[in-house]
Amino acid sequence: EAQVTQNPRYLITVTGKKLTVTCSQNMNHEYMSWYRQDPGLGLRQIYYSMNVEVTDKGDVPEGYKVSRKEKRNFPLILESPSPNQTSLYFCASTPAAGASTDTQYFGPGTRLTVL
Amino acid sequence: AQSVSQHNHHVILSEAASLELGCNYSYGGTVNLFWYVQYPGQHLQLLLKYFSGDPLVKGIKGFEAEFIKSKFSFNLRKPSVQWSDTAEYFCAVGRDDKIIFGKGTRLHILP
16 A cells, blocks of 8 residues: 555654654655644744755755665654654655645654653 | 735635635736635645636536736635635735745635
């Protein structure tokens, strides 16, 4: 089944403890992206990648890192999480080179709580 | 600043009522337009999209949207809603490599 998977789905952690949220897609998509969803703010793009080894900042990149060593994987790294990063995180992928020009396929979401 | 505005944050309708959700954007030039839907407990999925051609676009589940370039609008419509349409709806605008989402509209359909 064609899909975008994220792990973990739920995570509670403490301030400053490094964490990684994994994202993987099995559709051979070029473009991958991370969003955070907060009540009243909608989805905001954190980082995106147009291809392997190519990543770029979205609208809210502070406090996050990403890497794209393989086409299928796009992990989101929080080196030192803070409570303001408590949010619902979505990974998405797109067949073509840009989310602005093609349908995005979203993962199930990761609900992160930073205490 | 470039932005996407969804006028209604929360809409409550009875079944069989007609629906129109507003979306306006502030980008100039050529844009691509999307509506995504998030059903309770599920991830976002595409409802419909507009890139070019006929400004009236039909999507899944009886939804449609009309692109009005002069008004910078892409409103979502459905003539008769169902209880299963209860969800959050997001308008999104794509241009160059960027995509910007609106803040979303929560739609509750009363049975």
